[in-house]
Amino acid sequence: MTLAEIEQILQRSVDQALSALGAATTADELEHSRVHYLGQKGFLTQAKKSVGQLATVDDKKQAGKLVNEADARLRKAYDDHKERIEAALREAELAERWDVTLPGRRSLRGKRHPLTMTADDILDVLGSLGFMRAEGPEIEHDWYNFEALNMPREHPARDMQDTFYIDDDVVLRTHTSPVQVRAMLALARPPIRVACYGRVYRNDHDITHSPMFHQVEGLYVDETVTFGDLKGTLQVFVERIFGARSKVRLRPSFFPFTEPSVEVDLSCFSCGGSGSGGAALGDDGRCRLCKATGWIEIMGAGMVDPEVLRFGGLDPDKLTGFAFGIGVERVAMLRWGVPDIRLFFENDRRFLQQF
C-alpha cells in the first residue's frame, strides 16, 4: 500500500465515520458506530498496520501523522455527539417528571381542634370579664380534689364521682375545682378571680361521657360578691357563647362545695325556648335538642361554701364568692350538634375537617 492509497482510504473512511456518528440518535447507536469505526476491527486500526509496511521513513512519518489526526478528529466528534445525546436525554426526563401545566398538590394545613376552639372561646369570654387563667396538676392529692371541697373521706358525695385512684391519697382529678383551692391558697388576697381549665378524669364511658374530658371553672371571691353577680356573669357568658338571645334559668341543686347551689339551664337556641320548631325538629314536631322543654342543662354553679373558703385560707366572715363549672365537650356538642362525644377523640380527619 502506498502513502497516497492510505490517504485516500483515510479521507473516505473519516467522512463515512463522521456521518455515521452524527446520525446516531441514542447512546446505543453511537456506541455501535464507535466500535465499528474506532474499534479493533475499524479502519483506523487497519490503517495503523499499513503505515508500518510503507517503504520510506518519510512516508511512515507522513502517514502516521495523518492516521493520528483522523483518530483525534473522530474521537472528538464522538465525545461531542455523546454529550449532545446525554443532554437531550436529561431534558426529556425532566420534561416527563415536571409537567408544569399540572395543577399543584395542596398541602394539608393543620388547625385547632374543635375542643380547643371551644375552650379558647370560653376562656376569651371569661378573660374579658377579668378572670385570670389558673392551672393545676391532673394527678391530684385527695385533699385538694375532695377534702378541701367539703368532701371528707366518709362523705357520700364522693360516690357521685367514679374516681380513678392512683393510691389512697392520690387521684386523677375528677374536676377542675381543686385548682380553685390552689388559687385561693396561692393568691391569698381578694379579689380572686380565676378561670381554671384542663383535663379531668372519671370512670365513665358512653356517647355523652368520656373517661377524660375538659372543664372550665370560674371562681370569684371578694368582699361583696353576691348571687346577683353570679347570675349576671352567667347571663353575659351564655350570650357571648351561644348568642345574644340566650337566657339562663337557675334551678336549686346540691354540690358539696357551694351553698346555695344551682343547675344552670340555657334557653334552647334551636327552638328559641318554645319547645317546638327549630333546626333540631323531631318527627313529632317537637324540639329534640331540649326535649321540647325549651331549656338545656348547661352547667353547675353556686356561692362558694364558707367551709371551702376556710380550706382556701380565706375568712368567710369577710369574704363571699361564687363558682361555676362547665364541660367543654358539652358546649362543643351543643354548638355543632355533635351526637357522640367519642368523635372528638378519634382523630378522624373527616370529622375534624368540618370545623
Ligand SMILES: [Zn+2]
Ligand atoms: Zn329546643
